[in-house]
Amino acid sequence: MSAEKLVVIGQGYVGLPLAMRAVEAGLNVVGLDVDGDRIKRLASGESFVEDITADRLGRALSSGRYLPSTEYTDAEGFDICVITVPTPLRDGTPDLSFVEQAGIGIGPYLRPGCTVVLESTTYPGTTEELLRPLLESASGLSSPGDFHLGYSPERIDPGNPVWRLENTAKVVSGVDAESLARVDGFYRRIVERTVPVDSTRVAELTKLIENTFRQVNIALINELTMLSHHLDIDVWQAIEAAETKPFGFMPFRPGPGVGGHCLPIDPCYLSWQVKRRLGRQFRFIELANDVNHEMPEHVTQRVMTGLNRRGRAISGSRLLLLGLAYKRNTGDMRDSPAVDVAQRLQALGADVRAVEPYAEPHHIPGGVVVVTLTEREVREADAVVVVTDHDVFDYDLVTRHARYVFDTRNRCSGDVVERL
Numbered sequence: 001m002s003a004e005k006l007v008v009i010g011q012g013y014v015g016l017p018l019a020m021r022a023v024e025a026g027l028n029v030v031g032l033d034v035d036g037d038r039i040k041r042l043a044s045g046e047s048f049v050e051d052i053t054a055d056r057l058g059r060a061l062s063s064g065r066y067l068p069s070t071e072y073t074d075a076e077g078f079d080i081c082v083i084t085v086p087t088p089l090r091d092g093t094p095d096l097s098f099v100e101q102a103g104i105g106i107g108p109y110l111r112p113g114c115t116v117v118l119e120s121t122t123y124p125g126t127t128e129e130l131l132r133p134l135l136e137s138a139s140g141l142s143s144p145g146d147f148h149l150g151y152s153p154e155r156i157d158p159g160n161p162v163w164r165l166e167n168t169a170k171v172v173s174g175v176d177a178e179s180l181a182r183v184d185g186f187y188r189r190i191v192e193r194t195v196p197v198d199s200t201r202v203a204e205l206t207k208l209i210e211n212t213f214r215q216v217n218i219a220l221i222n223e224l225t226m227l228s229h230h231l232d233i234d235v236w237q238a239i240e241a242a243e244t245k246p247f248g249f250m251p252f253r254p255g256p257g258v259g260g261h262c263l264p265i266d267p268c269y270l271s272w273q274v275k276r277r278l279g280r281q282f283r284f285i286e287l288a289n290d291v292n293h294e295m296p297e298h299v300t301q302r303v304m305t306g307l308n309r310r311g312r313a314i315s316g317s318r319l320l321l322l323g324l325a326y327k328r329n330t331g332d333m334r335d336s337p338a339v340d341v342a343q344r345l346q347a348l349g350a351d352v353r354a355v356e357p358y359a360e361p362h363h364i365p366g367g368v369v370v371v372t373l374t375e376r377e378v379r380e381a382d383a384v385v386v387v388t389d390h391d392v393f394d395y396d397l398v399t400r401h402a403r404y405v406f407d408t409r410n411r412c413s414g415d416v417v418e419r420l
Helices: 015-024 036-043 054-062 097-109 126-139 177-188 200-231 235-242 266-278 283-309 337-347 375-380 395-401
Strands: 005-009 028-032 066-069 080-083 115-118 148-151 170-172 194-196 318-322 351-355 383-386 405-407 417-419
Touching: 005 015, 005 097, 015 028, 015 054, 015 066, 036 066, 080 097, 097 126, 115 126, 115 177, 126 148, 126 200, 148 177, 148 200, 170 177, 170 200, 177 194, 200 235, 200 266, 200 283, 266 283, 283 337, 283 383, 283 405, 318 337, 318 375, 337 351, 375 395, 383 395
Parallel strands: 005 028, 005 080, 028 066, 080 115, 115 148, 170 194, 318 351, 318 383, 383 405, 405 417
Antiparallel strands: none
8 A cells, every 4th residue: 555645835944844844754745835946955955944854854855755846746745735835914814825825736646536735833723724715626525524624733842852853742623523533543643642622713713822921921021121121120130030030920031022823923913813803802912013123222322321331322323233044053934033133233334244144145234244153253353142042153262252242131240240
């Protein structure tokens, strides 16, 4: 009996790990992506996702069970299709065009008994109200009945060495009991534990709850941090002290803002849906967004003030930024607050240089010179700004030779260091 055929639409931070894990579980996998350059790199064995090593990708390719492709014709005869395409915001409104394109593209290749799962983050109702009609129209089939349809929110955390796809519980759902059983059965081959829920709407809301929880709590700490600075209180020490309580508290730490696909976007999907369907505002989300969006400007002002106290104007100053990705130990630049900080400093006339060992060169913002972290670069900078705290950085080198360090991540200590 031949192995089941899986199609994964989208070969980015979500789709590529899923494709690799499925190959290892014995499935034949077609990885579809509209980015031709990305597909060429994958076909040549080059991984652009830090969590997927070149060796792991090479093993998948050499197995003969992984085919990266831009052509939907390669999906013909599939048993399972998982859609992992981006769902960005456009002027505050959800942009589901990539989901629509995926549905239209894969629709003609549906056949009776196949299963389609959406993983892209979206508002409740998308799977049944948007994706299902597209699939039915393109295929001439119906769900439930002819094919199975479900939703399973992605829970990928790029750069996390502990919680990976296979050992993170997977929420699964279907449009009917048989669809749920098919979706659950598929993911049981991929992950250690599944969590079935009653409907696709519940599963869609689950993802939004997870990231709204983080967005709101990060905003709370960020606003507290800004106020604590004016009150001359060490908020970092206070958080560490609060963390010793073994119940009723979960630590969140301040930073220069939020980034990635999830936190700046996912809560807005929920807020948009509440306003559209109920005519009401989701005040917690909107307030949290305002606070977190303010952080890059707050960082910029703190750096400018720190330079002024040292007799330097920000215009003409040479600044060395450590990290441009949105989170540590990855090169993911999506909506990175570090990029916002860099551009704000440039707009004030600063000569901005950056150390970013993970991000691809074409993602670096224009005008920012990428350099290596050396003693000379540190000495020649009027200020070193720790924005993304990659573990590979030599923070001792920075504190030994810097004139002034503004640290948004609490990685440095010493007389020249000022913390967020």
